[in-house]
Amino acid sequence: MTNDRSNSTPQPLExxxxxxxxxxxxxxxxxxxALVACGQTEAGEIGRVGVxxxxxxxxxxxxxxxxxxxTMAGVSTSIxxxxxxxxxxxxxxxxxxxxxxxxxxxxxxxxxxxxxxxAAARFNELAVEAGEEAWExxxxxxxxxxxxxIFTRVEDGVPATGAAQAIPPSDDPTRDMINLVHALExxxxxxxxxxxxxxxxxxxxxxxxxxxVRSARQAALVALRINPGGYALTPAQEAATQDTVxxxxxxxxxxxxxxxxxPLTPIDLPVAIPGHFGLLSPTTWIGGAGDENGVRLRVNFxxxxxxxxxxxxxxxxxx
Amino acid sequence: MGRRALLxxxxxxAALSLLPFLSGSAGATPPExxxxxxxxxxxxxxxxxEMLGQLQALELTAQALYTEAVNxxxxxxxxxxxxxxxxxxxxxxGQSLSGLLGRDAPGRRNDELFDAWRADFTGAPDQVLAxxxxxxxxxxxxxxxxxASLEGTNGAASISSMLINEARFCTxxxxxxxxTDNSELLVDDEADSxxxxx
Numbered sequence: 001m002t003n004d005r006s007n008s009t010p011q012p013l014e015x016x017x018x019x020x021x022x023x024x025x026x027x028x029x030x031x032x033x034a035l036v037a038c039g040q041t042e043a044g045e046i047g048r049v050g051v052x053x054x055x056x057x058x059x060x061x062x063x064x065x066x067x068x069x070x071t072m073a074g075v076s077t078s079i080x081x082x083x084x085x086x087x088x089x090x091x092x093x094x095x096x097x098x099x100x101x102x103x104x105x106x107x108x109x110x111x112x113x114x115x116x117x118x119a120a121a122r123f124n125e126l127a128v129e130a131g132e133e134a135w136e137x138x139x140x141x142x143x144x145x146x147x148x149x150i151f152t153r154v155e156d157g158v159p160a161t162g163a164a165q166a167i168p169p170s171d172d173p174t175r176d177m178i179n180l181v182h183a184l185e186x187x188x189x190x191x192x193x194x195x196x197x198x199x200x201x202x203x204x205x206x207x208x209x210x211x212x213v214r215s216a217r218q219a220a221l222v223a224l225r226i227n228p229g230g231y232a233l234t235p236a237q238e239a240a241t242q243d244t245v246x247x248x249x250x251x252x253x254x255x256x257x258x259x260x261x262x263p264l265t266p267i268d269l270p271v272a273i274p275g276h277f278g279l280l281s282p283t284t285w286i287g288g289a290g291d292e293n294g295v296r297l298r299v300n301f302x303x304x305x306x307x308x309x310x311x312x313x314x315x316x317x318x319x
Numbered sequence: 320m321g322r323r324a325l326l327x328x329x330x331x332x333a334a335l336s337l338l339p340f341l342s343g344s345a346g347a348t349p350p351e352x353x354x355x356x357x358x359x360x361x362x363x364x365x366x367x368x369e370m371l372g373q374l375q376a377l378e379l380t381a382q383a384l385y386t387e388a389v390n391x392x393x394x395x396x397x398x399x400x401x402x403x404x405x406x407x408x409x410x411x412x413g414q415s416l417s418g419l420l421g422r423d424a425p426g427r428r429n430d431e432l433f434d435a436w437r438a439d440f441t442g443a444p445d446q447v448l449a450x451x452x453x454x455x456x457x458x459x460x461x462x463x464x465x466x467a468s469l470e471g472t473n474g475a476a477s478i479s480s481m482l483i484n485e486a487r488f489c490t491x492x493x494x495x496x497x498x499t500d501n502s503e504l505l506v507d508d509e510a511d512s513x514x515x516x517x
Contacts, residue, residue: 111501193483196466197476200359206467209479213459213486217505220490231401231491272491276408277415278483 059313061306065199066132071310072208073123074139075191079184080116081138082147083109086177089155096174098267105225109181112218116188119211126204137316141308146299150180153288153297165292175267176287178226182270183285185219187301188212193278194303220272227269262294363471368423370465371474375416377461377513378481379428381454382409384440388447391440398444401495405451405488412481419477432516448496455488456510464512 086092092105124134152158153167154176160166170176192212196205223230267286282300290296363371385406394402417424439450462482469475489506498504 108501111505189483193479196479197472202467202469205475205479206463209463209466209482212479212483213463214505216483216486217490220487221494221501221504224491224494229397231397231495232404234400272494273404273484273487276404276411276484278480280480 059311061309062312063306063309064130064132065201065204066127066130067309067311068195068199068304069123069127069130069204070132070135071139071304071308072191072195073120073127073135074137074310075142075188075304076116076120076123076211077136078138078142078147079188080113080120081143082151082180082184083113083116085151086181087113089173089177091173091177094174096172096178098172098175099178099226101228102174102178102225105178105181105222108222108225112181112185112222115211115214115218119188119214122207122211126207130201130204132312133315135310135316139304139308139310140314146301150176150285150287150297150299157289158291167291168289170287171289178222179267179270179287180285182219182222182226183283183299183301185215185222186270186274186279186283187303188215189219189278190280190283191303194280216278219270223270223272227271230269230271232273233271262290262292264290264294265296265298267296360471361473363419363469363474367469367471367474368420370468371416371420371478372423372425373429373514374462374465374478375413375420376425376427376429377432377458378409378412378416379426380433380436381458382406382413383428383433384436384454385409385451387437388440388451391442391447393444395444398448398495401491402447402451405455405492408484408488415477415481419474432513445496448492452489452492452496453510455485455492456506457513458482458485459489459506460509460512461514464514 087106087109092109096102124136128134154170154173157169158164158167189212192208192215195208195212199205199208265286280303282302285299285301286296288297385402389399389402389406417426436450436454439453440447442450459482462478462485466475466478466482469478486506490504493504493506502508
């Protein structure tokens with residue numbers, strides 16, 4: 001018995017593909033692949049010896065009085081810039097289908113704009129006194145994540161994507177802009193209040209509260225322009241608000257064969273005095289046209305926190 | 320070696336082992352620049368407690384004045400709702416300061432101020448609303464003045480949450496009283512502080 005199969009006698013097909021034959025074919029294939037791989041002429045980079053760049057470290061986050069004051073300067077500037085944009089667009093002079101008795105609020109918001117320009121200058125003075133540089137531009141986080149998306153949604157809508165239909169511009173830009181004014185004033189008041197427990201110098205507390213007091217009054221006044229007679233929520237209204245939220249949460253999905261358009265996200269009317277104590281909770285803005293499910297844009301304006309502070313290593317020039 | 324000798328040897332060994340530690344402590348000098356912190360205290364200081372006590376007396380005075388006003392009657396539903404809301408707010412402020420101050424809280428109103436304001440709070444509704452506007456503005460000025468002197472952050476934070484709402488009360492009261500003047504609604508001219516009065 002021999003393993004020599006080099007004779008010229010053709011073998012039957014069953015013998016060519018027996019187990020030993022398969023092993024032989026497999027071995028030949030692997031050898032051929034190895035030869036092809038070794039035949040590559042490009043040698044590639046030669047490994048180097050040495051030490052690379054160290055992992056970059058984040059700069060230390062310094063939160064001091066100066067940082068807090070220049071953050072507030074940025075917040076005030078963002079609000080002033082937003083009002084300038086609103087006034088330039090002329091939405092406040094238009095009529096509102098949702099708020100037919102609103103009237104032209106251009107003069108009032110012009111007054112508010114002046115307040116926030118002055119507030120930014122005052123906060124910057126305090127920042128410089130505390131040893132930090134003034135912050136002359138808007139708060140980058142507030143602008144990019146909150147205010148700009150609202151303007152885009154209200155003025156331009158959202159283009160269609162592969163997964164969602166286009167959303168048109170707002171069905172009532174006047175309503176959305178005056179509600180934005182209320183949200184920004186409320187956030188300004190809450191931010192000033194929040195500074196009291198954060199800064200260490202009494203002079204800064206007092207300055208923050210003087211600005212916050214004015215913002216709180218502006219928030220109350222614009223709330224009354226939007227919702228005449230809406231001074232405060234009664235216990236029954238507070239309970240009704242909770243019911244509305246609960247109902248809204250259970251009706252966000254619309255059946256595919258629904259015969260009517262889905263209900264739009266409701267927009268609550270603001271009140272002049274939202275609680276017995278000054279609130280530090282987020283102020284919710286809801287607006288813009290609804291998407292295919294009737295859902296409007298919802299943005300929660302919050303007091304400045306770690307992601308929105310104007311740290312010493314940030315600058316307006318860097319953006 | 321007897322038991323006494325063993326005890327003596329043990330005590331001597333312990334003393335020797337402690338020697339480096341003791342000598343190190345005795346020889347330690349305080350660092351040239353002691354660690355300092357600029358963080359203000361959280362709890363009210365003794366001086367804070369005195370000022371916060373006076374503010375509590377003011378809040379209880381306001382509560383008593385609004386109670387007088389509500390009892391007089393003649394209010395529309397809208398007026399009664401707002402005045403009652405503000406009354407409850409001042410009651411809550413007084414209670415909040417009681418919680419903050421504990422036994423240091425006076426727990427009583429300022430009688431002199433109450434007597435001075437009482438007549439204004441028992442007139443016709445529009446007169447009461449005007450008086451309430453002045454009182455709230457005075458409370459805003461008072462709290463702001465006290466805020467400049469408080470050291471503890473708990474007291475300052477508590478006062479600021481009252482102060483910011485009392486500012487809103489002014490606007491709401493002026494609007495309810497029919498004002499359309501923005502300078503009045505936004506209180507361009509704040510009332511004088513009540514510190515030192517009464």
